[in-house]
Amino acid sequence: MTDETRPGATEAPVTEGTAAPAPDDRAVARAQAQEVALAQRVERAERAEQGATEHLLEIEEVQTYYGNIAALKGVSLHVRRGEIVSLIGSNGAGKSTTLRTISGLLRPRHGRVRFDGHDIVGMPAHEIVGLGICQSPEGRGVFGRMSVYENLTLGAFTRHKENLEPDYQRVFELFPRLAERRTQKAGTLSGGEQQMLAMGRALMSRPQLLLLDEPSMGLSPILTEQIFAIISEINSQGTTILLVEQNAQMALNIAHRGYVLQTGRIILADTAANLAANEQVRQAYLGEI
Ligand code: ATP
Numbered sequence: 608m609t610d611e612t613r614p615g616a617t618e619a620p621v622t623e624g625t626a627a628p629a630p631d632d633r634a635v636a637r638a639q640a641q642e643v644a645l646a647q648r649v650e651r652a653e654r655a656e657q658g659a660t661e662h663l664l665e666i667e668e669v670q671t672y673y674g675n676i677a678a679l680k681g682v683s684l685h686v687r688r689g690e691i692v693s694l695i696g697s698n699g700a701g702k703s704t705t706l707r708t709i710s711g712l713l714r715p716r717h718g719r720v721r722f723d724g725h726d727i728v729g730m731p732a733h734e735i736v737g738l739g740i741c742q743s744p745e746g747r748g749v750f751g752r753m754s755v756y757e758n759l760t761l762g763a764f765t766r767h768k769e770n771l772e773p774d775y776q777r778v779f780e781l782f783p784r785l786a787e788r789r790t791q792k793a794g795t796l797s798g799g800e801q802q803m804l805a806m807g808r809a810l811m812s813r814p815q816l817l818l819l820d821e822p823s824m825g826l827s828p829i830l831t832e833q834i835f836a837i838i839s840e841i842n843s844q845g846t847t848i849l850l851v852e853q854n855a856q857m858a859l860n861i862a863h864r865g866y867v868l869q870t871g872r873i874i875l876a877d878t879a880a881n882l883a884a885n886e887q888v889r890q891a892y893l894g895e896i
Pocket of ligand 1: 678696697699700702704
């Protein structure tokens, strides 16, 4: 049980979304989702004009430890604006540690993490969210005793003075199931719905870079396909994505590029298509003998 779902976990009072349009008001929802996507495109164009670097995220020679144990032993990778980059590898390879290092939950002992021109090592995690990185964690970590709507509202904690209505509608457009269950306690949702809520909550901060940790974990094949289709849709609306997945086949199907991590080191980096065709990857990660 995570801190967030433990009974008695603190729940901040959050106003219910009485002003939100009815869930079946699809035209309004679509228009508002388009509004968010357009705002993100405008932001990207403005940054490009200001000469922002092509690499939204750059990690150089990062070493992250748990006590004396090195989980990352000099990891370097980059993510370009607009990409889906997939990080694949076996259990314990260091995938989650990589994401937690980027999002500021772990501090690397060596190396650099640059995001959108900022050195972010040592920056508090909430400030990193404010810069535009948001992580949807492995195991989901939704606030079980709060409603779907309240969970989404918490995802926008860095944007408290802004109008969030278009963002709720964008999430409800991507995940109609959440719209139907907006007043339901998150702890009573199915595993797939909690996954949707974790992703929706991350989107509420309007991240430039969305970090997804094992979005298909514990989901049926049908739901997994749906989740991956939605990840592609989120990317096509303008959000850059770093995707950690054990389901390497699905991850490489939707990614532009990928990295293979093995015991704390990157052992392969290539386009997703080349990785999917790579003999070593096929044998070790795509279940082929
Ligand atoms: P999985 O898919 O199983 O989560 P992963 O590739 O995400 O695997 P990590 O969770 O990043 O791997 O773990 C990398 C290494 O760090 C592993 O050897 C793991 O046992 C170790 N590790 C992870 N979390 C901790 C922790 N809190 N304390 C000590 N060691 C840890």
